[in-house]
Amino acid sequence: MxxxxxxxxxxxxxxxxxxxxxxxxxxxxxxxxxxxxxxxxxxxxxxxxxxxxxxxxxxxxxxxxxxxxxxxxxxxxxxxxxxxxxxxxxxxxxxxxxxxxxxxxxxxxxxxxxxxxxxxxxxxxxxxxxxxxxxxxxxxxxxxxxxxxxxxxxxxxxxxxxxxxxxxxxxMGYQSAEAEAQILAQRAPVPSDAWRDRAVALVRATRAHPELRVGSSVRGTIDLAGINHQLARSRGVAEDDWRTGLDAALVALSGRVRVDESSTRSPEDIIAELYADAFGPEPGAPEPRREEARDPGGA
The missing domain is CATH 3.40.50.300 (P-loop containing nucleotide triphosphate hydrolases)
Incomplete structure (x- = not known):
């Protein structure tokens, strides 16, 4: 020890x-x-x-x-x-x-x-x-x-x-991204180095989000990885499964962050947004529809 x-x-x-x-x-x-x-x-x-x-x-x-x-x-x-x-x-x-x-x-x-x-x-x-x-x-x-x-x-x-x-x-401020990635690798199972780096980026983004008054510490990253590992085993899916990672992030981080009083969104909404920023959109999900620009003259 x-x-x-x-x-x-x-x-x-x-x-x-x-x-x-x-x-x-x-x-x-x-x-x-x-x-x-x-x-x-x-x-x-x-x-x-x-x-x-x-x-x-x-x-x-x-x-x-x-x-x-x-x-x-x-x-x-x-x-x-x-x-x-x-x-x-x-x-x-x-x-x-x-x-x-x-x-x-x-x-x-x-x-x-x-x-x-x-x-x-x-x-x-x-x-x-x-x-x-x-x-x-x-x-x-x-x-x-x-x-x-x-x-x-x-x-x-x-x-x-x-x-x-x-x-x-x-x-004592927060460590660098490289140091937090090293701490995560020591303390919890991760599917890959790329997944580890994205998880660290997600948690670090909570500290700079304009609607969050308080972000998560590196403990949130460790719990995110641990919950993701156990969820993947119980669901019988790969540990880099997108939906499993999102559920783990919501559980591990939503209680650690504090939403600013001026925001109308919930912690879960903001965590889901940051998760998509770090891990990309859900595979297979339809692209958000965008209205085509129209010519005022009807051309």
Whole structure:
């Protein structure tokens, strides 16, 4: 599994890997900013594997309280033994502090402000004082890496300048078409190189369509190929069957894109249009009728 992650991480991410490794080696904390599916988690796992340190993952959401992040005293043991250090259950933050590991916070802009304030203290002082437990200092190698999608406005909050003042920022956009084709070939079965390239072109077109506010990530390409493979097997048709590919695209992509409020079309309509642009019209379908130009003079 580690070898697979390492292979995936280097696809069009050599520069970001170098920047992240340099920032962590200098003792800095880092925020990775970019849309979903740009390899933020894979990049960090690759770097953590190379450092041979612990990797502690925390999912940012409204339920991430300071107690869940830091840890707590076991209530049952407190009743019988009191507030002893050995009855404290370390949360992900203390685990990373004691081990000198990386604390990875996903969806930073979904973390409650009270919990973020706890992180700010740790990033500044490299220690935390837990009531009834005392101070816990960071072992060498400790670092905080957070990831966020700056374009997602639902259920998120603006990250304060205090967070940015304590972190370095690495912006991560989508990879090149060649890199996405390579990722797809690693992660899902494809009928041919030509089909793979058309699938990548389809998904990349969702990011530039004027009626789509949000396009699909490379995960959509991977699901498109996987669903197409299974549909072709169940239907007993070739994996490059046009209709099968369209159905797979509708399932894999229609929920990932977001139609602009000014558009009157559905996601399915737009995906079908982009599919025909990438894969051509359906074989055997009649040509759309066009009215012949008429001479106003009747000639």
């Amino acid at each position: 580690t070898a697979v992650l390492a292979a995936l991480a280097v696809v069009d991410r050599a520069r970001e890997t170098e920047l992240l490794e340099a920032a962590l080696a200098s003792g800095a904390h880092v925020v990775l900013e970019g849309p979903p599916g740009t390899g933020k988690s894979t990049l960090l796992r690759r770097v953590a594997t190379g450092r041979a340190t612990s990797f502690v993952l925390v999912e940012g959401n409204a339920e991430l309280t300071p107690a869940r992040l830091v840890g707590h005293f076991d209530p049952a043991l407190v009743l019988s033994r009191g507030y002893q250090p050995d009855v404290f259950v370390d949360g992900p933050l203390l685990t990373a502090l004691r081990d000198g590991g990386l604390l990875y916070v996903e969806e930073l802009n979904r973390v409650p402000e009270e919990t973020l304030n706890t992180l700010l203290t740790v990033m500044s002082e490299r220690e935390i004082v837990v009531p009834r437990l005392g101070p816990v200092r960071a072992a060498p190698g400790f670092g905080v890496v957070a990831a966020m999608n700056p374009y997602d406005a639902v259920g998120t909050a603006r990250v304060s300048s205090a967070v940015y003042d304590r972190t370095c920022r690495i912006a």
